[in-house]
Each structure stands twice: as C-alpha cells, then as structure tokens.
Amino acid sequence: MAIKEVVKHPAAVLTEKCTEVTEINEEIITLLDDLYDTMVEYDGVGIAAPQINVPLRVAIVEIGEERDILEMINPTVLETDGAEVDIEGCLSFPNLFGEVERPTYVKIEACDREGRVYELEAGGFDARAILHEIDHLDGVLFNSKLIRVVTEEELAEMYGEEEE
Ligand code: CO
Numbered sequence: 001m002a003i004k005e006v007v008k009h010p011a012a013v014l015t016e017k018c019t020e021v022t023e024i025n026e027e028i029i030t031l032l033d034d035l036y037d038t039m040v041e042y043d044g045v046g047i048a049a050p051q052i053n054v055p056l057r058v059a060i061v062e063i064g065e066e067r068d069i070l071e072m073i074n075p076t077v078l079e080t081d082g083a084e085v086d087i088e089g090c091l092s093f094p095n096l097f098g099e100v101e102r103p104t105y106v107k108i109e110a111c112d113r114e115g116r117v118y119e120l121e122a123g124g125f126d127a128r129a130i131l132h133e134i135d136h137l138d139g140v141l142f143n144s145k146l147i148r149v150v151t152e153e154e155l156a157e158m159y160g161e162e163e164e
Pocket of ligand 1: 089092132
C-alpha cells in the first residue's frame with residue numbers, strides 16, 4: 001500500500017480507454033489499496049486507476065451515509081435514469097469545479113477484489129460519483145461535460161457556512 005502521485009490534466013493516460021482486468025491477482029489488490037491510500041491522502045470521494053498512471057478498468061468511490069468504499073473492477077453501466085445538475089471536482093484538476101449534468105440513478109455491474117460479480121444501484125451524489133469514475137476508465141474527463149465553471153468564491157458561499 002502506498003500513496004501515489006495523482007496524474008494531473010493534461011496527460012495522455014487520462015484520456016485513453018483503459019484495459020479490462022483479466023485476472024484479479026496481487027497486482028490488482030495492491031492497486032485497489034494504493035487507490036484508497038491516495039484518495040484519502042488527497043481528500044477525494046473517488047479515484048480511478050489512470051489517475052495514478054495505471055490504465056486499467058479499476059476505480060473506487062465512497063458511497064452511502066457511512067462513506068463505504070465501493071471497489072469497481074471492470075464496471076459497466078447497466079441502466080441510468082433521470083438528470084440533475086450539480087457541482088463536481090476531480091483530483092486531476094486541482095483548481096477546477098463546475099456544474100455537470102448526470103443521471104440521478106445508475107445501476108452497474110462490476111467485480112470486487114474477491115472476483116465476485118455484483119450489481120449495485122445508486123442515486124443522487126453516489127450515482128454522480130460512480131459515473132464520474134467510470135468515465136475516467138473511458139478517458140472521459142469532467143471538464144468535457146462542464147456546463148458552467150464555479151469559482152472558489154461561489155463554492156465558499158455555498159459550503160462555507162456548513163464547514164465549521
Ligand atoms: Co475525476
């Protein structure tokens with residue numbers, strides 16, 4: 001386990017379609033652990049393997065009230081529904097925040113570290129975070145979907161009073 005350097009935009013590895021994982025071995029387990037350590041270190045709610053320079057279809061995201069860690073190996077989107085605009089950021093864009101439209105519901109299929117295939121349904125910000133990370137695996141970055149950039153001043157106004 002280790003904290004890795006986060007690849008910042010622009011970088012080729014961030015805009016490539018990542019490769020499917022064919023075998024869940026020590027390398028993949030270490031990758032999942034490194035993603036976790038790196039996400040925690042840099043205070044993200046999700047991170048994808050290409051963001052630590054590994055072009056494989058692996059990503060993690062914090063979901064639910066308890067901020068449980070969802071590990072996604074070879075995730076695919078089975079279903080989406082709804083649409084909502086909300087603010088996103090990305091560890092690969094340290095100073096960029098903005099409004100992105102995403103579905104309000106998503107159903108995915110993915111593999112966990114034990115090699116078990118699972119299905120998961122999520123809504124709201126969890127759906128948003130999951131779809132943001134899966135986009136990374138297809139080389140799609142949130143800046144390409146930005147409707148409006150939100151300034152740091154606006155962010156402070158929106159969240160400043162809540163963060164005591
Ligand atoms: Co991101």
